[in-house]
C-alpha cells in the first residue's frame with residue numbers, strides 16, 4: 001500500500017503482517033534439543049543463529065564437564081554476552097534465533113533487558129527421555145549427571161513472559177515447524193500453555 005507516508009514499515013518489518021522479525025530464544029534444560037531445534041528454526045525464518053554454549057568461558061565449560069553446575073554469579077556475565085548478541089541482531093532487524101538454557105526467570109530478565117521483544121520458546125521433556133538423549137549424544141561436554149541440577153534449577157515461563165512451551169517428543173523438524181507456525185500467528189495459539197503469548 002503506497003500512501004506516500006514516511007512512517008511506513010522499516011526494513012525489519014514483514015510487509016505482509018506489519019510485524020517485526022522475531023528475536024527468538026530457545027530455552028530449556030540440557031538435552032531438550034535447543035541447539036537442534038533452534039538451528040532448524042533459524043533456517044525456516046532465514047535468520048541468524050547462535051548457540052549460547054559458544055559464549056561460555058573455557059573454564060566454565062571445564063567446570064560443567066567435570067560435573068559441577070554453574071551458579072548465578074558465573075552465569076550472569078555469560079547471559080549478558082548472549083544479551084549483547086541479541087541486542088545487536090535486534091538492531092539489525094532481520095530477527096534471530098539463539099539456543100540458550102536461560103533456566104531461571106531472572107536469567108531471562110537479563111536477556112529481555114538487552115532485547116525487550118525477545119520471544120522465549122521453552123522446550124520440555126521428562127527426565128528419562130532427556131537422560132536417554134544426552135546418553136546417546138557423542139562429543140559434547142555436558143555430562144548426563146548434571147541433568148538433575150538442570151531440572152532442579154528450571155523455572156518454567158511465567159504467564160507474563162512472551163513465549164510458548166513445546167513438548168519435544170516429536171522429530172526436531174516437526175518441532176521447528178510448530179515453532180515457526182506459532183511465531184507467524186502470535187496471539188492465535190490454541191490456548192493457555194500451548195499458544196504463543
Ligand SMILES: Nc1ncnc2c1ncn2[C@@H]1O[C@H](COP(=O)(O)OP(=O)(O)OP(=O)(O)O)[C@@H](O)[C@H]1O
Pocket residue numbers: 028029030031032033034035036037053099101133134136137138142168169170171172175
Ligand atoms: N526432537 C528430537 N528427537 C530426537 N532426538 C533429538 C531431538 N532433538 C534433539 N535430539 C538429539 O538429542 C541430543 C540433544 O540435542 P541438543 O544437543 O540439540 O540439545 P540441547 O538442549 O542443545 O543440549 P545442551 O543444552 O546440553 O547443549 C542430540 O544428540 C540431538 O541430536
Ligand SMILES: O=C(O)[C@H](O)[C@@H](O)[C@H](O)[C@H](O)CO
Pocket residue numbers: 029030031052053069070075101102103142
Ligand atoms: O546454564 C547452564 O547451566 C548452562 O548454560 C547449561 O545449560 C549448558 O550450557 C547447556 O545445557 C549444555 O549445553
